[in-house]
Amino acid sequence: MTEGTAFLTFLSLAALGIGAWTYRAFRRDLAASEARLDGASRIAATALGACEYAEAGEGLPLLIAHGAGGGFDQGMGVDGVALAKRGFRVIAMSRFGYLRTPLPADASAAAQADAYAALMSNLGVQSAAILGASAGAPSALQFAIRHKERCAALILLVPMAYCPDRAGPLGLHPLASNRSEEDISAGQLPAFPYPALAEKLLLTIVGSDLAYWLTTRIARNLVIGLTLATPPKLVRSATPSERARVDRIINLCMPVGRRARGILNDTRICTALPRYELEAIHAPTLVMSCRDDRYGSFAMARYTAEQIAGSRFLGYDTGGHVWVGRNDEILDEMEGFLKRVGSRA
Numbered sequence: 074m075t076e077g078t079a080f081l082t083f084l085s086l087a088a089l090g091i092g093a094w095t096y097r098a099f100r101r102d103l104a105a106s107e108a109r110l111d112g113a114s115r116i117a118a119t120a121l122g123a124c125e126y127a128e129a130g131e132g133l134p135l136l137i138a139h140g141a142g143g144g145f146d147q148g149m150g151v152d153g154v155a156l157a158k159r160g161f162r163v164i165a166m167s168r169f170g171y172l173r174t175p176l177p178a179d180a181s182a183a184a185q186a187d188a189y190a191a192l193m194s195n196l197g198v199q200s201a202a203i204l205g206a207s208a209g210a211p212s213a214l215q216f217a218i219r220h221k222e223r224c225a226a227l228i229l230l231v232p233m234a235y236c237p238d239r240a241g242p243l244g245l246h247p248l249a250s251n252r253s254e255e256d257i258s259a260g261q262l263p264a265f266p267y268p269a270l271a272e273k274l275l276l277t278i279v280g281s282d283l284a285y286w287l288t289t290r291i292a293r294n295l296v297i298g299l300t301l302a303t304p305p306k307l308v309r310s311a312t313p314s315e316r317a318r319v320d321r322i323i324n325l326c327m328p329v330g331r332r333a334r335g336i337l338n339d340t341r342i343c344t345a346l347p348r349y350e351l352e353a354i355h356a357p358t359l360v361m362s363c364r365d366d367r368y369g370s371f372a373m374a375r376y377t378a379e380q381i382a383g384s385r386f387l388g389y390d391t392g393g394h395v396w397v398g399r400n401d402e403i404l405d406e407m408e409g410f411l412k413r414v415g416s417r418a
Contacts, residue, residue, distance in 0.1 A: 099286050106327035114145050116173060119191035125167040125174045126192060130157025133225065133415040134198045136189055137165040140207030141339040142326045144172040150325050152404065159408045164201070166192060168209065170335030180338045186215035190223055202226035202411055207394065208233050208339040211346060217354045226414040227358045228407055231366055231394050234373040235348040285329045296323055302367035303393025311397050322395055351380035358384035359410045361403060363392030370394065
């Protein structure tokens with residue numbers, strides 16, 4: 074065997090060893106994410122079909138409509154448990170196509186809102202506040218419109234919603250802009266010059282457990298910037314607790330394969346959102362977003378708040394789509410808002 078052949082053999086064996094070690098690590102982490110879900114939720118057999126949910130705490134009922142890539146565990150793990158500890162009965166659902174909630178033939182935001190009401194009836198809850206985060210916002214808005222008598226309050230956090238500047242099928246929101254720097258700084262669409270390529274990359278990342286896991290390990294900034302739509306440098310400069318919270322959000326997406334149908338459904342809904350009848354919403358409303366959210370939710374949030382009578386809009390200059398550095402402040406705002414709602418009720 075020549076020296077060249079020996080070296081190539083060594084490289085091949087090393088690559089095989091690294092590949093085997095990597096795959097074992099992936100299988101270990103995937104098994105851990107599956108174990109985390111095991112026994113953590115229930116299935117409600119509602120009048121409109123099966124709905125997976127988990128609940129915690131006591132007090133004013135609060136439904137949590139999670140964002141894309143989520144499930145009941147995201148609803149509980151991001152802010153749900155914290156809000157339960159602050160005196161609310163948190164009910165976190167897995168929306169259509171996520172985890173153990175099936176994707177029905179009609180998986181529209183309106184149908185999802187009706188499913189929330191059906192779950193409430195199943196649980197004996199007459200009235201509840203609802204928190205719609207990111208892609209959970211369209212169904213939360215529909216709940217406030219379609220079930221006025223049952224919606225005690227509405228909270229929208231970095232919402233995906235209609236905005237006149239974004240009307241029409243724009244493609245995935247963080248990927249669909251060639252706006253100027255002035256527009257970006259004003260809270261409009263972010264600048265991604267190659268939307269088709271970026272969209273394909275995003276769908277590849279969330280298309281399989283292995284692809285997502287590998288990307289989080291070897292290109293974590295890509296996940297933060299593209300999937301979480303948050304400036305990576307903001308995370309790098311954040312406090313250890315905030316960096317840990319971002320890591321938790323990333324890890325909560327696993328197993329992503331069990332969320333793929335929901336992610337694709339959210340993509341269909343959020344890429345061509347119509348204007349809802351916002352004037353019909355009479356529930357107390359709080360809307361929050363961050364100007365540097367790469368999904369462009371700042372403009373959406375501001376417009377939505379302007380159209381809902383008596384609503385309050387809170388805009389932050391920094392934080393990205395996962396409100397880095399703002400979590401405690403946002404929790405305080407939600408707690409105060411909900412407690413005022415509860416006292417009036």
